[in-house]
Amino acid sequence: MSLAKRIIPCLDVDRGRVVKGVKFVGIRDAGDPVEIARRYDQQGADELVFLDITASSDQRDTMIHIVEQIAAQVFIPFTVGGGIRSVADIRRMLNAGADKVAINTAAIQHPELVREAAARFGSQCIVLAIDAKRVHCANEDEQARWEVFTHGGRKNTGIDVVQWANQMTGQDGAGEILLTSMDRDGTRDGFDLALTRAVSEAVSVPVIASGGVGNLDHLADGVTLGKADAVLAASIFHFCEYTVAQAKQHMAERGIEIRN
Amino acid sequence: MNSVLDFTATSHYYGQNMTGVAVIDYGMGNLRSVAKALEHVAGASTIEVTACAERIMQADRIVFPGQGAARDCMAELQRLGLDKVVREVVRTKPFLGICMGLQILLDCSEENDGVPGLGIFPGRVQRFPAQMRDSHTNDILKIPHMGWNQVRQTTAHPLWHGIAQDSRFYFVHSYYVNPADPMQTAATAQYGVDFVCAMAHNNVFAVQFHPEKSHDAGLVLLANFMRWNGKV
Numbered sequence: 001m002s003l004a005k006r007i008i009p010c011l012d013v014d015r016g017r018v019v020k021g022v023k024f025v026g027i028r029d030a031g032d033p034v035e036i037a038r039r040y041d042q043q044g045a046d047e048l049v050f051l052d053i054t055a056s057s058d059q060r061d062t063m064i065h066i067v068e069q070i071a072a073q074v075f076i077p078f079t080v081g082g083g084i085r086s087v088a089d090i091r092r093m094l095n096a097g098a099d100k101v102a103i104n105t106a107a108i109q110h111p112e113l114v115r116e117a118a119a120r121f122g123s124q125c126i127v128l129a130i131d132a133k134r135v136h137c138a139n140e141d142e143q144a145r146w147e148v149f150t151h152g153g154r155k156n157t158g159i160d161v162v163q164w165a166n167q168m169t170g171q172d173g174a175g176e177i178l179l180t181s182m183d184r185d186g187t188r189d190g191f192d193l194a195l196t197r198a199v200s201e202a203v204s205v206p207v208i209a210s211g212g213v214g215n216l217d218h219l220a221d222g223v224t225l226g227k228a229d230a231v232l233a234a235s236i237f238h239f240c241e242y243t244v245a246q247a248k249q250h251m252a253e254r255g256i257e258i259r260n
Numbered sequence: 261m262n263s264v265l266d267f268t269a270t271s272h273y274y275g276q277n278m279t280g281v282a283v284i285d286y287g288m289g290n291l292r293s294v295a296k297a298l299e300h301v302a303g304a305s306t307i308e309v310t311a312c313a314e315r316i317m318q319a320d321r322i323v324f325p326g327q328g329a330a331r332d333c334m335a336e337l338q339r340l341g342l343d344k345v346v347r348e349v350v351r352t353k354p355f356l357g358i359c360m361g362l363q364i365l366l367d368c369s370e371e372n373d374g375v376p377g378l379g380i381f382p383g384r385v386q387r388f389p390a391q392m393r394d395s396h397t398n399d400i401l402k403i404p405h406m407g408w409n410q411v412r413q414t415t416a417h418p419l420w421h422g423i424a425q426d427s428r429f430y431f432v433h434s435y436y437v438n439p440a441d442p443m444q445t446a447a448t449a450q451y452g453v454d455f456v457c458a459m460a461h462n463n464v465f466a467v468q469f470h471p472e473k474s475h476d477a478g479l480v481l482l483a484n485f486m487r488w489n490g491k492v
Contacts, residue, residue, distance in 0.1 A: 002394065003401075003451055004408045004428060044298045046408055072296050075429060097292045099473065122288075122328040122434045124404055173431075175404055183421070204390070208400045214342040229402055259428045 004259040005223045006046035006230035007247050009209060009237045010035060013082075014053050015260050016062045018238065031238070034069045040237065041074045046259055048074070049102070049178065049232060050210075052082030053152065064096045064162035071097020079180070081129050081228050094125060102178050104129035105150040107168060108157050114168050118127050123175035128168050132161040133182045133194055144196050146181075160203045169205045169213070169259075177203060178232070181211035188235075190216025196226030208232050216242060216250040268285065277444055281486070282319035283309045283347065284335045284361075287294030288328045296374035299322065301483040313345045321485070322349050330385065330435070331372035333360050343378060350380050350464055354490040356419075356482075357466030362459065363437055371435055381459055381466075383439035389416075403468030404434045405451045411458070411469065412448050415491060419465050419484045420446075429469035429476040431457070436468060463490030 011018045011033055018033050026081075037048055050062045050070075058084060065082055080093050081102025090101050105126060109113050120125045129154050130147040146161040168174050179199050181192035191209045198208040209228035213219060213236055222231040236242050248258045268380040271471060285291055293308050298307045308321065324346065326333055349355060350365070357365055366377045369385035376383070392401040408428040413420050436455040437458060439445060446459035457468040465485070471478035 002396070002409070003405065003431075006407050071293055073298075075293075075297050075479060075483070076475055077432075077470075095292060097296065099293060119329075121432075124327060124406070171434075176406065201400075204400075204403055204406070205261060206406050227399060229407070 002257050003259050004046065005228075005251065007219065007244055007251070007258070008047045008049055008230050008232040009036075009040045009045050010210065010232045010234045010245060011238075012051050012053050012234065013063060013066065014087070016060050016066060016155045031065050034073065036214070037070050037074050037078070039096065041076055041246055044248060044259070045076065047076055047230070047246045048078040050078065050080045051102070052080065062141050064092060067093060067096040067098050075133040077126055077136075079178070079206065084096065085113075087113070087117055087120060087213065090121060094121060095124070095163075100125045100127050100176070102127040102129040103174075104131065105173075108148065108150050108159070113175075116174055118173055118175070123171070123173065123205075126174045127178050128165070128174035128181070129178040130161055130165060130199075131180050132192075132199075134192065135196070144194050144198075146198075149182055153185075162198050165199045165203050171201050174205065176206050177212060178208045179228075184212025185210075186235075189210050190214065190218040191222045191226055191228075191231075193221060193226040196222060196228050200227040200229070202204050207229060208216070216247055217254075218235075219247055220251050220254040220256060223251070262358055279305060280315045280319045281305055281307050281321050281323060283307060283325065284316060284341055284342060285309045285311045285334065286326070286340055287311070288326050288333050288336060288360065291325055294323060294325045295470045296353065297479060297482055298486070301479055303486070304490075305361045305486060306410060310338055311342065312480055313341060316342075316345050316366045317347060319349075319353070321354040321356075321488075323485075324361035324364075325358040325472075326364065327362065327374055330360065330363060330369040330375040330377070333364055334375055334377070337364070346378060346381070350378075353463060354485065354488050355464045355466075356485050357464070358472070359376065359433060362466035362468055363435060365459075366439070366463070371436060374389075380464070381439055381444055381461065382441055383436050383437060385437050387435050388452060391428075394452075401452045403429060404432055405436075406432045408450050409451060409469075409488075413446065414448055414457075415446050415460065417446055417460050417465065418488050419460075420479055421478050421484050423477050423484075428475040429457075429467075429477060431469045433468060460492065462492065 083171035206229035
């Protein structure tokens with residue numbers, strides 16, 4: 001009897017379609033978000049994450065409409081991120097049926113937004129999204145460190161990832177962290193396990209590992225070596241290489257508690 | 261994962277169409293997902309999300325959800341005059357509390373340095389201790405308790421009908437209820453400590469987990485509630 005580690009398919013949505021970029025460029029079309037959400041739900045996904053990567057704000061209503069449709073058909077928790085800038089944006093997403101919202105760029109620009117939103121809606125529905133990139137040290141003996149990037153990975157803030165994660169979570173902050181390695185995202189080389197572990201061991205809230213999954217062992221490694229509470233993947237599921245059910249079976253074989 | 265919804269009628273349920281379900285809206289958290297899940301299993305019943313005392317009093321059955329902090333929940337209930345309404349309907353109609361809608365039924369919560377609850381169930385609400393460790397991996401357990409955990413049914417109840425023992429439900433919370441009367445416990449779960457995750461007494465059933473987000477098992481529980489006559 002214990003809490004299951006979660007497997008979370010992630011859907012990047014651009015103008016109403018699911019896409020998946022490789023290192024944030026080279027986009028392939030993968031389908032209708034509502035249809036894909038239903039497929040993952042049937043396969044036993046524990047949660048879903050939708051990241052709205054639509055550049056123009058006049059397309060935002062498209063995402064609201066999609067969230068409403070998903071909420072009426074899928075009865076597992078789901079998170080929506082991308083372009084969330086204010087308490088009003090958060091309220092709109094939650095009212096449309098999202099369970100949690102992920103905040104990245106706006107948290108850097110207005111750190112008080114996270115606390116305000118947590119106080120208003122509860123920590124449980126505020127996810128701090130962090131895009132992390134490894135800083136290459138001149139001295140090899142120096143401990144690895146990572147910095148926070150924003151604007152879909154285009155801007156370096158110079159902020160230390162572990163320190164940022166710590167500062168923005170806890171009783172009156174975000175209730176969960178979605179941690180993406182920009183170095184690994186789209187590479188299929190596996191999670192940045194050192195990054196995942198450093199953050200997970202530094203914070204009291206659950207951490208979702210993201211970026212780099214290419215096979216099922218990567219998912220299991222994220223939990224056993226990276227100490228993640230949940231593992232997120234996109235392309236291995238979208239292009240039907242593996243089903244969520246296969247991922248779960250593999251994790252169970254590796255001795256990880258999962259939900260059947 | 262096929263649907264395991266089972267509509268077998270038993271003596272615990274009304275046979276025919278029922279009318280209204282009121283989902284009490286006191287301004288805290290996301291009620292849309294609760295309403296959507298209820299609509300999915302509602303049949304001919306209507307689901308109304310409302311803060312109107314009159315509408316709540318007229319409804320056949322009541323769902324009392326909630327998220328957020330205990331102090332804000334109590335303050336909003338009182339501001340809207342809904343604390344009295346809840347005290348009234350909790351005595352008379354099939355009543356389902358969810359998450360904060362369970363916690364607020366107890367005497368008091370240690371959240372926000374102590375908040376009095378509605379005192380419908382004797383007992384208190386307490387925070388998970390810091391630095392709890394997983395018994396297998398020895399990793400520190402994260403707070404909030406977030407995700408799918410097993411629910412051990414400790415009593416037979418119409419709302420458990422068709423739900424396998426130790427089924428997983430979705431949880432997200434940092435506080436848990438510690439009832440004074442063990443006879444009111446309907447289920448327990450384990451997260452560092454064994455804690456009560458469902459309580460039942462007469463026409464009241466209240467759960468810490470989120471049935472509206474718990475896939476098939478959650479929908480079965482909601483369907484059971486829709487057909488429950490409030491008797492055990």
